[in-house]
Amino acid sequence: MIEKKMLFTPGPVMTSRRLKSVLAHPDMPHRQPAFEQIVRRIRANLLTLFRADAGYVAVVVSGSGTAANETALSSIVRPGEGVLLVKNGEFGNRLEDILACYGYERRTIDLPWGTMPDPAAVAAALAANPRLAWVCMVYHETSTGMINPVRAVGEVVRSHGRKLFIDCVSAVGGQDIDVLRDHIDVCSGVPNKALAGTTGCSFVVARRASVPALGPDLPRRNVYLNLQKHIEWAEKTNQTPNTPAVTMFIALDAALEELMEEGLDARIRRYQECAAILRAGVRALGLRVLLPDAQASNTVTSVFLPAGVMLKDFITELDRRAYVVYAGKGPFYDQNMFQIANMGWIRPADCRAFLKVLTRTLADMQKHG
Ligand SMILES: Cc1ncc(COP(=O)(O)O)c(C=O)c1O
Structure with a gap:
């Protein structure tokens, strides 16, 4: 299973x-x-x-x-x-x-x-x-x-x-x-x-x-x-x-x-709402986002981890808590960047729940250093 x-x-x-x-x-x-x-x-x-x-x-x-x-x-x-x-x-x-x-x-x-x-x-x-x-x-x-x-x-x-x-x-x-x-x-x-x-x-x-x-x-x-x-x-x-x-x-x-x-316009609006929730949430945690909103898609947010949290450990820990995000690629991997996507069957409530898990995960990882 x-x-x-x-x-x-x-x-x-x-x-x-x-x-x-x-x-x-x-x-x-x-x-x-x-x-x-x-x-x-x-x-x-x-x-x-x-x-x-x-x-x-x-x-x-x-x-x-x-x-x-x-x-x-x-x-x-x-x-x-x-x-x-x-x-x-x-x-x-x-x-x-x-x-x-x-x-x-x-x-x-x-x-x-x-x-x-x-x-x-x-x-x-x-x-x-x-x-x-x-x-x-x-x-x-x-x-x-x-x-x-x-x-x-x-x-x-x-x-x-x-x-x-x-x-x-x-x-x-x-x-x-x-x-x-x-x-x-x-x-x-x-x-x-x-x-x-x-x-x-x-x-x-x-x-x-x-x-x-x-x-x-x-x-x-x-x-x-x-x-x-x-x-x-x-x-x-x-x-x-x-x-x-x-x-x-x-x-x-x-x-x-x-x-x-659903309608393409409504789908796009849902994605925009999800992205806005995620971007506001990670910024509220003090995390740096790669792109200004005007250049960013409706579905992918690239975010840098705080100093001291290692990318690989973070991805593994989030996965253990049943949430999957991808590590940044190319030059951004070494800069501890990860990507949060809100594509597919995903709703604003899912994004709020994700932010809660993200907040706890980062706090736990920083506490245990
Ligand atoms: C913009 C873009 N082009 C091409 C690809 C490659 O697609 P695939 O991995 O399905 O072959 C991807 C995959 O993420 C993509 O994001």
Whole structure:
């Protein structure tokens, strides 16, 4: 039996009882109309979630968020085109890893973690190099909790006639994303963060006209994670090229249904309320928060521990008390930073209860030094 823990983590997240009950569904083969109905509904709901119009297509990929990012980035860049990457944290690094693996020419605006990108620098880079056909950036840089200036960068990308890929893995369901307003051509997401779903599948939403056709000028670069193949199968039959993670598709469908019932605006307001409670609570304890609220997402708060409390011991002690938070990554690990996420099936009362446990844990740890 798995012990129940309260996950204040940026994925996997806590899910509702209803979502858990869906996981015990009757056995289901995927090459059947009933499964195709589920995929059709998921794809339609994803377009609604990203406020996309009929010029966009949504596909579901079996695999985690990296699979969605790799599906998109392996497939949208034509031979000879370059990519401008704007990065300011761990998940920008992960995009760079994919771009490097596929051997694209690239320029990088490489900022210290937690530094807000400047759209003027993007404009200058694009003006200087006409081969940079794509700009890539993370919407919500989970490693710091920063919301990058997608709208302003989208405007720059549009005015220079280039295309925009945005990793929305930790943003979708928690932030106001509008692919039309923000000029996003292609983006990715997962169920197991702000959508309050489960791990194991992910998705890509793409403007059809921005996805180049396969052919002699653009051979497939991989087999499993090819965007054009996913689009072809989805549009023809609401199927996937290979056996999908059936249960995870069913859970994604249920998570989207729950979100639609709550309403995206109401979900975002709930997350904002939770984040405000957590931020006020940690500040009241005298803890330093990494980002000013205006730069922070609705769902992740990065906090520094007081002097004398060791990060590893703190995480272990909180876990013993059935609450899970993650240690900061990269340069912030050594600075004793941890992250509190309020994603998934989490309510303001849960956040207040967490603060009580946090307060007691810190007091106990400081007392016993
Ligand atoms: C912004 C962002 N992109 C990509 C990923 C990678 O996703 P996964 O671990 O699901 O492959 C994560 C994971 O936390 C993320 O937060």
